[in-house]
Amino acid sequence: MRLRRSRCLTCYWHEGAFVVHPHPHGTSMELHPAAAEILTAFDEWSTPDEAAGRLGHLTPDTIEEAVAALVDAGALLAQGSTAARRDELIAGQWGAWMPEASFFHYATSDVYDGHPAGDAPAPPDGEAGDPAGAEAPAGPLPPLFTSHPAAPRVLLPRRPAELRTPLGEVLYDRRTHRDFTGAPVSLDTLAALLAAVFGPVDFIDCGRGALYRRTSPQGGSRQEIDAYVGVLGVSGLSPGWYHYNGLLHALELLSEGFTPQDAAHLCADQSWAARPAFFVVLAARLERMSVKYPTPRAYRVCLLDAGHLGQTFALTATALGLGPAQTGAFRDSAVAGRCGLDNTGHTPLYVLAAGHPEPEARDAPPPAGVAAFEATTLVAP
Structure with a gap:
């Protein structure tokens, strides 16, 4: 039997143990660190004897035992097997993003398998369905709102949008804008946008205290x-970085x-990022999610939540006559530093922006014509 190391394989240390974690097939397994050396000998299709020839300092019994464990875990795949064919297909599809993206996606998949219908995780507070798997043990809840009490505050107008x-x-x-007039946005408009997207709509009782809801799920x-x-350009505000305090409807100068x-x-x-009137960085305070949902899949939900807020921001900005923009391309550590985030438990996920759009966008793509459709x-044929 010829074997090869899975292309979809991540190894790491966790709680003092060396873990071999193939994905999506196979299961994570704690092994001796020597397993990494044995896996290296199966970089291409090889028999156990051929691999043993590259591992002369290890005994045949050690290699045989390790190979059996690695095959059982799915870290070594048999040539021609269904698992090997799928491994190659996934490596081809995810290649540019491996190993980080494929590992996160598959390692957090199928978390509901093994839950009988009557023993499924309870729905989360205030929403239908369970986004993240089993609930965390009961404990003190983190504050609902982030606040910077020592920062100078600007109380925003409370005129509804x-x-x-x-x-x-x-x-x-709604379109993504990259060209802006440079005219300042009024403080009333910014305040209305922040309140509509990020402010609390109502408060609910989760059984352990209050939670609040926004206009986004x-x-x-x-x-x-x-x-x-x-x-950058908001009437009545000095250029700088602020935190939006949704409880007080205020901006706190950082x-x-x-x-x-x-x-x-x-x-x-x-280059376009030099032109909006203001930016909004969406930053996740992870303890608010992890205190209820301890499974890694909950981080997927944080990303989805940022997307929900980004869409509501874009639609609300459009309704207010602004041109919205958004990007996932930003310097994480630098953005965290400007926002005063520790970038550990409080980390940036998404950058939004807006301003008065140019009537005629310089970089707008033309409508698709016959030539574009012919190409x-x-x-699929």
Whole structure:
């Protein structure tokens, strides 16, 4: 039998043990660190005897025992097997993103397998369905709102947003903008946008205390996403970085000074990022989610929650006459530093922006014509 090391394989130390974790097939297994050396001998299809020839300092019994364990775990795959064919297919599909993305996706998949229908995890507070698997043990809940009490505060106007534009019009007018006029956004408009997207709508009793809901769906109503605002051109506000305190409807000044050049640098040197009037960094406070959901799948929910807020931001900005933008390309550590985040339990996930859009966007793509469709495969042959 010829064997090869799985291409979809991650090894790591966890709680003092060396873990071999193939994905999506196989199971994680604690093994002696020598297993890594044995796996190296199976970089290409080999028989156990051929691999043993590359491992002359190990006894045949040690190799035989290790090979059996690695085959059983799915870390070594038999040539021609279904698992080997799927391993090659996944490696081809995920290749550019391996090992980080494929491991996270598959290692957090199928967390509900093994739960009988009557023994499934309980639904999360305030939402239907369970986004993250088994619940964490009961313990003290973290604060619902983030606050910087020592920071200078700007109390924002409490005028409700004029969101009277028909929903259909907002949906179809929503576009990502990269060109802005440079005219400042009014403080009223920014305040209305922040309140509509990030402010509390109501409060609910989860059985252990109160939680709040926003206009976006959030897993278990944990509201683990905080909003940090980078101001370039907002009337009545000095350029700088602020935290939006949703409980007080206030901006808390964290650091003074912010330039278009700073903005472009933070957004991975994208030139358009020098032009919006303001930015909003969505940062996850992980303890709010992990205190209820201890499984790693809950991090998927944090990413989805950021996406929900990003879409609500884009639609609300459009309804207010602004041009929204968003990007996942940013310098994580630098952005965390400007927002005063520790980048461990409180870390940036997504960067949003907005400003007054140029009537004629310079970089807008043209409509697709005949030539474009002739060069496009719309359906498989």
